[in-house]
Amino acid sequence: MADYAFAQACNYGDNVAVAVQVSINYLKPSIEGDVLTAEAVRVSDGKTTGLYHVTVRKEDKTVAFFSGLAFKK
Secondary structure, eight states: OHHHHHHHHHTOTTOOEEEEEEEEEEOSOOOTTOOEEEEEEEEEEOSSEEEEEEEEEETTEEEEEEEEEEEEO
16 A cells, blocks of 8 residues: 555656655554555655655554655656
8 A cells, every 4th residue: 555655656747757765664553444544745856766755544543654765767
Protein backbone atom coordinates (compact mmCIF):
# COMPACT_ATOMS: atom_id res chain seq x y z
CA MET A 1 0.00 0.00 0.00
CA ALA A 2 2.77 2.47 0.88
CA ASP A 3 4.66 1.74 -2.33
CA TYR A 4 1.51 2.33 -4.39
CA ALA A 5 0.88 5.69 -2.67
CA PHE A 6 4.54 6.59 -3.35
CA ALA A 7 4.20 5.65 -7.03
CA GLN A 8 1.01 7.70 -7.41
CA ALA A 9 2.59 10.71 -5.72
CA CYS A 10 5.82 10.78 -7.71
CA ASN A 11 4.12 10.04 -11.07
CA TYR A 12 1.40 12.69 -10.79
CA GLY A 13 0.28 14.49 -13.93
CA ASP A 14 2.78 14.09 -16.77
CA ASN A 15 5.68 13.17 -14.47
CA VAL A 16 7.46 9.87 -15.03
CA ALA A 17 9.65 8.75 -12.14
CA VAL A 18 11.34 5.61 -10.88
CA ALA A 19 12.34 4.68 -7.34
CA VAL A 20 16.00 5.09 -6.48
CA GLN A 21 15.84 4.19 -2.78
CA VAL A 22 13.00 3.25 -0.44
CA SER A 23 12.71 2.33 3.22
CA ILE A 24 9.80 1.23 5.37
CA ASN A 25 9.47 0.93 9.12
CA TYR A 26 6.66 -1.15 10.59
CA LEU A 27 5.60 0.41 13.88
CA LYS A 28 2.46 -1.54 14.87
CA PRO A 29 0.89 -4.77 13.63
CA SER A 30 -2.20 -4.92 11.47
CA ILE A 31 -4.35 -7.92 10.68
CA GLU A 32 -6.55 -9.02 7.82
CA GLY A 33 -9.70 -6.94 7.79
CA ASP A 34 -8.09 -3.78 9.21
CA VAL A 35 -8.94 -0.64 7.24
CA LEU A 36 -5.67 1.09 6.38
CA THR A 37 -5.06 4.44 4.71
CA ALA A 38 -1.85 5.72 3.16
CA GLU A 39 -0.99 9.39 2.75
CA ALA A 40 1.97 10.46 0.61
CA VAL A 41 3.61 13.86 1.08
CA ARG A 42 6.26 15.38 -1.19
CA VAL A 43 9.07 16.58 1.08
CA SER A 44 11.45 17.82 -1.61
CA ASP A 45 10.93 18.37 -5.34
CA GLY A 46 14.22 18.95 -7.14
CA LYS A 47 14.96 19.09 -10.86
CA THR A 48 15.80 15.39 -11.15
CA THR A 49 14.80 13.84 -7.83
CA GLY A 50 11.92 13.98 -5.39
CA LEU A 51 11.69 12.83 -1.79
CA TYR A 52 8.39 11.48 -0.46
CA HIS A 53 7.17 10.33 2.94
CA VAL A 54 4.19 7.98 3.21
CA THR A 55 2.35 7.37 6.47
CA VAL A 56 0.14 4.28 6.76
CA ARG A 57 -2.55 4.54 9.41
CA LYS A 58 -5.14 2.31 11.02
CA GLU A 59 -7.80 4.66 12.39
CA ASP A 60 -5.71 7.37 14.11
CA LYS A 61 -2.63 5.22 14.78
CA THR A 62 0.42 5.11 12.55
CA VAL A 63 1.28 1.51 11.67
CA ALA A 64 4.06 2.12 9.12
CA PHE A 65 6.30 4.90 7.83
CA PHE A 66 7.78 4.81 4.32
CA SER A 67 10.39 7.09 2.78
CA GLY A 68 11.19 7.05 -0.92
CA LEU A 69 13.52 8.88 -3.28
CA ALA A 70 12.43 9.06 -6.91
CA PHE A 71 14.38 9.93 -10.04
CA LYS A 72 12.42 11.93 -12.61
CA LYS A 73 12.91 10.90 -16.22
